[in-house]
Amino acid sequence: MSKLNRRGLRPYGFRVAEPHHDATPHWHVLLFMPPNDRKEIVSILREYFIAEDRAELGRNTGARFKAKRLDPKKGSATAYVAKYISKNIDGYALEGERDTETGKPLKETAKFAMAWASQHNIRQFQPFGLPPVTVWRELRRLANQLTAAQKEAGIFKRGAAQLQDPAMDEVLAAADVGCFASYIEKQGGVLIPRERYTVRIAYEDAQEQNEYGETPEKIFGVFSPRLGELSRICTRLVKWKIRKKQASDAGANDSTGRGLAVTPPTGGAWSSVNNSKGDEKIDIPECLNGDTCTRCDQSDGEIGRTSEQENIDFDHMTDKERRALLNRLRTQPPDRRHNHHSSTNQLPESTEKQTVSKRSDDWRASITDFAHSLGWDISTGELQRLETGNAITLAGHSSVAGADGCLYRTQARRQKVAEYQDKAATLLQRVAALGEVSQS
DSSP: OHHHHHTTOOOEEEEEEEEOTTSOEEEEEEEEOOGGGHHHHHHHHHHHHTSTTHHHHTTOGGGTOOOOOOOTTTOOHHHHHHHHHHTTTTOTTOTTOBOTTTOOBHHHHHHHHHHHHHHHTOOOEEEESSOOHHHHHHHHHHHHHHHHHHHHHTOOOTTOOOSSSHHHHHHHHHHHHTOHHHHHHHHTOSSOOGGGSSSEEEEEEOSSOOTTSOOOEEEEEEEETTTEEEEEEEOOOSOOOOOOOOOOOTTOBOTTSOBOOOOOOOSOOOOTTTTOOOSOSSOOOEETTGGGOSSSOOSSSOOOOOOTTSOOOGGGOOHHHHHHHHHHHHHSOHHHHHHHHTSTTSOOHHHHHHHHHHHHHHHHHHHHHHHHHTTOOOOHHHHHHHHTTOOEEETTEEEEEOTTSOEEEOSHHHHHHHHHHHHHHHHHHHHHHHHHHHHO
C-alpha cells in the first residue's frame, strides 16, 4: 500500500483472510480502481506477493498470486465477497457446496475457519479506503438511543432530524436505515483523508491503566471534525464489566411451583487481587472462590457454631452447616477436639465410614467442578491426595479440600513465611551487634 501511495495509485475494496487445509492463511482481495491504473497496480501486487519465493516459483507465479477481472455474467462484486464471508463464518446459503481441498461441505468447514482465526488472533475481514465501519456501528447505537428517548418523551417521529448539525444527521439517518452505500456517500466518499470524514470516532482516557502502567484510550462516541470538540456525542452510556458467571439455584421453587431463575450475585469476580483476604481476625482456611462461592456463606465474618451435645446427621446437613462444622473443627484446640470425639454423642465409626463412602462420588464431582470453575483441570492423583486429607499446591499456595466440596487455602505457608522473616530479622540484629563489638 505504501508503494501504491507513492505512485499515486489508490485502489479501495475489501480483504478476506481464510485458512488452507494445513492452516496456512491466504487472502482474497476485491479491488476497485480506474481502468487505466489496473495493469500497474496488478504488477506491483504480484511483485510483493511472490518476492519471498521468487527463485522457487520460476515462471509459475500463479502459485502465489492470481489476478482476475470480475465477470458481471457470473455475479456482482457483492456476491463474490458474500460467499467468502459466509464460508468463513457460518456457511449461510452455501448448502450443497464443498471445499475444493477437503471435499467437505462448506457449512461444516466454516466452524473450523472461525476456530482458526480465534486461536491465532487473525482479522478475517477488513475493508480499506472506505469510511470506517466503527463509526457506522456507533451511529446505529446512537440512533437506537435517540429513538428510545424520543418514544419515552412522546415526541418520536420517523424521518425527523435528531441532531442539530444537518450533515451529521444525514450520516446518522443512513446508518439508522441500514444503507451502507448512503453512509459512504454522506461521509464524503471513498479514498479521502480521515480528517475529511463528516463523522469520526471520539475517544477518552480509560479510568484504569493497562498492565504496562499506561492509560489507554477507549471509545466515547462520535464527533464532527468540522465542528470540533463541541460536537462530541456520547454513545457508550452503559459500562460493562466481565464477571464470573453465577450458578443458578436449580433446586429453589416459588409458591407456584416454578423454578427460580438465577441466584443474585453476592460479590465480584475471582481474581488474584480481590481474592486476597489480607490480615483477617478469623484464622481459618480461605475458600478459593472467595465471596463468589455459592456453596459457602461468607456474608459475615462470624464462624457458625453447633452445640457439642447435639447429634450430627451428616446425610442431611446443608452446605452452610457443613462449613460451620469444618471451621469449628479446624479452629478449636486439639485437646478439645479429642474430648469431643470421645463423647457419647459421637457417631459410630462404622456409620461414619458408611457416610463417607456414600457421598464420596458426589464429593469428588463437587471438588472437580469447583476446580474447573477456577480454570484448573484437576488430576486423578491430586483428587486422591485431597480425599485422604493431604494438601496440594495451587498457584503457589497450599490448598485443602473441605467436606462441603470446596477448596480452601491453608494458612501454614503464610505463618512459615512470617516465622522465617522474624528469624532472619533476629539474625541480622545479632550480626550487627557482633560487628559493633568487634569494632570497639
